Amino acid sequence: VILYSGDRVYEDYYEPMKGRVHFNTPDPKSGDASINLTGLKSTDSGTYQCKVKKAPGIGSRKMQLIVMGEWIDH
DSSP states (O other), X not given: OOEXXXXXXXXXXXXXXXXXEEESSSOGGGSOOOEEEOSOOXXXXXXXXXXXXXXXXXXXXXXXXXXXXXXXXX
C-alpha cells in the first residue's frame, strides 16, 4: 500500500489506494511509521501487513481492517 525505501516515500505503490495513504511524518526513519488511510471503502477491507527491515532482521505484523460503511461527502 505504501513503501519507504532509500529515504524515499512511494505512496502510489498500490493503485487502488493511490492518493489515499500517507505517512504521518515526512521521515518514517525517525521512528514513527504510522500511516493514515483516507476515503475508506468496504472494498478496502482485508488483511494488511506491516514489514520493517532493519539490520540485523525483519519485523512483521498483520492486522485485519473491516470497513463497515462508507463516508459520503455532500
